[in-house]
Amino acid sequence: MTPSRRNSRIAPLAGLALLAVACGGQGSPAPSDVAVSPTAVSPAEGWTRRAPAPLALTEVAVAEHGGRIWVAGGLDAGGRATDRVSIFDPSTDTWIAGPGLPEPIHHSALVSDGRTLWLIGGYVGNAFDRPTAAVRQLQTDTWAEYVPLPEPRAAGAAAWNGVGRIVYAGGVGPAGVSPVVFGQHDGWEELARLSAPREHLAATSDGAGTVYVLGGRRGGLAGNVATVELAGGREVRRGPDLPTARGGVAAFFWPSLGACLVGGESPGGTNPQVECVTADGRQAQLPDLRAPRHGLGAAVVDGTLYVLLGGPKPGLFVSDTVEAFELP
Numbered sequence: 203m204t205p206s207r208r209n210s211r212i213a214p215l216a217g218l219a220l221l222a223v224a225c226g227g228q229g230s231p232a233p234s235d236v237a238v239s240p241t242a243v244s245p246a247e248g249w250t251r252r253a254p255a256p257l258a259l260t261e262v263a264v265a266e267h268g269g270r271i272w273v274a275g276g277l278d279a280g281g282r283a284t285d286r287v288s289i290f291d292p293s294t295d296t297w298i299a300g301p302g303l304p305e306p307i308h309h310s311a312l313v314s315d316g317r318t319l320w321l322i323g324g325y326v327g328n329a330f331d332r333p334t335a336a337v338r339q340l341q342t343d344t345w346a347e348y349v350p351l352p353e354p355r356a357a358g359a360a361a362w363n364g365v366g367r368i369v370y371a372g373g374v375g376p377a378g379v380s381p382v383v384f385g386q387h388d389g390w391e392e393l394a395r396l397s398a399p400r401e402h403l404a405a406t407s408d409g410a411g412t413v414y415v416l417g418g419r420r421g422g423l424a425g426n427v428a429t430v431e432l433a434g435g436r437e438v439r440r441g442p443d444l445p446t447a448r449g450g451v452a453a454f455f456w457p458s459l460g461a462c463l464v465g466g467e468s469p470g471g472t473n474p475q476v477e478c479v480t481a482d483g484r485q486a487q488l489p490d491l492r493a494p495r496h497g498l499g500a501a502v503v504d505g506t507l508y509v510l511l512g513g514p515k516p517g518l519f520v521s522d523t524v525e526a527f528e529l530p
Contacts, residue, residue: 249492252508253295254522256288260513263312264452264499267319269293271501271508272300274321275307279520283308283328290510290524292503301343307334311360311405313368320386321345322370323355330356333374337390349389355380357401359418359453364409369393369433371415372400379420383433394438396431404453406461412481414441414461419449423469423516430461430479442483448473450496454507456529459486464509467496467516476527493523505529 259276266272271290277283285307287300303321310324319340326332333356338345351370358373358380368386372379379399384390396415403418413433419426426449430441448466451473455461460480466473474490491509498512507527513519 247489247492248527249489249525250527251492252292252524252526253290253297254524255290255511256297256299256522257284257286258520258522259284259511260495260497260518260520261308261450262497262499262511263310263321263324264501264510265312265314265319266501266503267314269503271499271503271510272312272314272319273499273510274300274312275303275310275324276497276511277308277328277518277520279518281328281518282306283325290508292506292508292526301340301345304338304345309357311358311370313360313362315362315368320348320360320368322360322368323351323358323373325356333376337386349386351384351390352392353380353382359403359405359415361405361407361413361453363407363411363413363434365411369405369407369413371405371413371433372396372403372418374401383415383438385436393436394433396438397429397440398427400427400429400449402449402451404451404463406453406455408455408461408481411435414453414455416444416453416461416463417448417451417466423449423467425449426466426468432481441481442479442485444477444479444485446473446475446477448475448496450498450513452498452500452509452512454500454502456502456507458530459488460484462488462500464500465491465495465498465512467513469516472496472514472516488527492525493521495521495523502529 262276283306285303307324333354335350337348355373360370381396385393400418426447428447451466459478462478472494474494476488495512
């Protein structure tokens with residue numbers, strides 16, 4: 203595809219307004235909601251469908267590692283947590299099984315530092331009352347215990363800052379939703395605090411020391427925020443807000459776009475938006491997802507964005523959907 207056609211798919215965000223929606227319901231999935239059926243994609247929209255995941259899930263942990271995309275844990279259509287790890291190879295459009303987790307877990311964070319994978323926090327088992335402080339490091343084909351977080355956390359967000367530290371922000375702990383930002387370097391320490399507590403948020407990094415913490419919520423879907431904060435060193439500073447407030451989101455970074463927030467859920471339903479912002483406030487928007495989802499993952503491999511799994515409706519709904527988009 204020529205550069206001019208790529209650029210035509212990106213729209214500025216200056217004219218967009220904050221999302222205003224009516225209240226929507228939640229519940230257990232009907233059989234037809236377990237997976238989103240394939241939908242034809244117009245070439246102008248740019249999204250293509252890839253091989254579906256071997257198991258339909260939501261609230262997964264996702265990261266690119268070694269040119270492949272790893273999916274760890276999550277909830278299935280019956281609300282059961284899984285210890286399953288699945289690995290997607292974009293070069294062959296195929297899935298293989300990875301080393302299983304020590305226990306079923308959901309709402310955890312998965313981070314690659316370029317050498318190994320780290321699984322951080324999450325809810326243990328099927329319920330939402332057992333956040334864990336556990337941190338696991340992938341060693342060949344097993345998950346080894348690492349120094350735990352200072353406190354249990356679930357539904358937080360983590361990213362490798364590119365210069366020696368994993369940053370973990372927000373989430374739910376023993377005292378409720380947290381604003382704390384932890385940093386990892388031979389153990390964990392509190393680095394700073396977000397401007398307000400939030401969970402179901404996302405994080406990504408420019409690879410040069412700055413972690414972007416985007417979106418999330420506090421107090422249910424009505425508490426969604428469009429907040430962007432930048433964590434660098436031992437400080438967190440407020441960035442420009444995104445247009446759409448949402449939680450249950452995923453994030454990625456791309457040099458020409460900045461930090462981008464993908465999908466999510468709001469009181470009126472799931473979100474299709476892919477909205478991006480740079481540290482100096484420039485904003486852009488990619489075409490909407492063909493299958494809006496929350497509790498999903500996002501990763502970039504060789505210039506292509508992959509958006510994986512997640513629920514097509516607010517609440518406990520799941521899918522095996524994988525969509526891809528060639529980035530400008």
